[in-house]
């Protein structure tokens with residue numbers, strides 16, 4: 516019950532509407548699958564675009580087949596279809612968009628209508644099957660240089676107020692999400708960069724402050740979530756943004772995620788606190804420096820401890836992510852993680868068992884030790900077994916130990 520609107524789809528909707536396309540967003544968050552199928556059955560078929568991530572694969576594959584049977588053209592986008600374009604196209608999709616969707620969709624939609632799905636040569640940022648059924652990956656599209664030229668996400672295309680209400684009903688606080696940047700230049704080996712690559716592009720502080728002001732006026736949330744990958748990555752930008760918010764008298768509580776190494780200075784903490792940050796999420800991942808280094812995380816345990824303590828000093832709650840089972844992890848490393856939890860004393864901790872995402876260094880390194888447990892179309896990237904890894908029960912026990920170390924639920 517902490518739902519957030521799908522920003523990627525809303526960015527696409529805003530962009531395409533601005534260019535004169537007719538767009539409808541079907542938001543599955545509060546809808547049943549039957550409603551979506553009914554929508555696909557209603558009226559003349561057009562073109563449907565589906566967002567994909569690794570966990571939605573079986574659902575997307577089923578929808579592609581359903582929509583195609585009813586005469587729709589189907590375009591896929593998001594991180595997962597970029598990793599498996601051939602597989603998705605062979606399941607029936609007409610085209611896969613690789614990377615940012617705005618400009619590519621504006622070019623692809625008329626081309627698909629005019630040329631059909633098997634002659635999309637030259638549409639940068641797409642992949643398709645030619646007449647012979649061969650996969651054709653078109654050249655990559657240049658990334659959008661000026662993010663401020665994009666219209667804000669089309670929040671009016673869906674029932675954004677309902678998200679705020681659900682948050683308020685369940686947590687006493689209504690929340691809305693926004694992003695101030697695209698892409699992350701760091702190289703954490705398990706992290707997927709399928710959409711934005713390794714670049715980092717920021718929006719201007721005025722545009723972000725305008726959007727925040729609009730969100731506050733229109734939806735009256737009690738807090739916002741900056742869904743950036745690394746919110747404090749660019750300190751000068753952060754200070755300028757904070758100053759712009761102060762100038763406007765805009766102080767709205769928020770939570771966000773960042774890296775400990777980008778939060779080693781007191782002025783960053785003062786700024787976050789002054790802006791209204793009430794909880795910071797830190798990807799701690801492991802208490803073992805050896806494992807952090809193997810992940811190429813680029814962060815030290817001391818930096819994580821510093822960040823956790825600094826947050827508390829500034830009255831900001833600490834959320835931490837931990838990852839079990841990364842390559843080479845031993846019982847000593849698990850112990851080191853428990854030790855870090857005791858010392859950092861986060862307010863809330865979330866764990867995951869490392870899962871290899873296609874296209875990442877981690878996936879490549881594991882090679883044939885990544886063992887599918889089901890056919891591709893029925894599985895997600897979380898369903899792989901990693902040969903040689905301890906049992907699932909071992910990690911359930913690690914979670915119990917972490918809970919005890921944290922002394923919290």
Ligand code: B12
Pocket residue numbers: 518519520521522523524526527563564565566567568569570571590591592593594595598612614615616617620692694698705706707708709710742743744867872
């Ligand atoms: C916020 C977020 C979440 C939120 C989502 C809430 C929300 N509705 O916003 C929460 C916490 C719920 C979440 C959960 C998960 N997430 Co997440 N999440 C993100 C994050 C940090 C930002 C998403 C975002 O808003 N991006 C900004 C928008 C503008 O980008 P975008 O969505 O990619 O959209 C662009 C393109 O992809 C494309 N596009 C998007 N949709 C479509 C559709 C069509 C038809 C077309 C043509 C193009 C297109 O155009 C858009 C504009 O350019 C991303 C990382 C990232 N920076 O993107 C990870 C990310 C998407 N998440 C990821 C993962 C793994 C998960 C989980 C599976 C984690 C887990 N173990 O449970 C779950 C899945 C939940 C689910 N059921 O879907 C991975 C996906 C990897 C993969 N290959 O699939 C990412 C990429 C993180 C990473 N770097 O590894 N996530």
Ligand code: SF4
Pocket residue numbers: 699700701702703706707744745774798
């Ligand atoms: S985990 Fe975070 S810091 Fe590391 S590469 Fe991914 S987005 Fe960047």
